[in-house]
Amino acid sequence: MAHTFPELVIGGVLLAPFVTYLAAALAVVVVLRPLLHVIGFAKMFSHASIAELSLYVAILGFAMLLF
Known part of the structure; x- marks a missing residue:
């Protein structure tokens, strides 16, 4: 049984599922950055x-x- 990956469609252009994962991981990191700054991650x-x-x-x- 093959796993089907849903493509992201933007303006009629099919994007690979990896692009969705990239964007989701970036959103998570952007949300985590203030918390990382508070705990002294840098x-x-x-x-x-x-x-x-x-x-x-790692998040990616x-x-x-x-998914």
């Missing part, structure tokens, strides 16, 4: 931008596994 790492990118990739992977 001070825990020597390269805060790389740590944030890693968090984004988790979204792909869930």
Whole structure:
């Protein structure tokens, strides 16, 4: 039994499900950024931008596994 992936349609253009996952992960990270700032996330790492990118990739992977 094959799993069908729903495509996102914007203006008649079919977008791959991965694009939806990218946007959802970005929205989650944008919502989490103020909380991360409050708890001092950037001070825990020597390269805060790389740590944030890693968090984004982890959330993206988790979204792909869930949906």
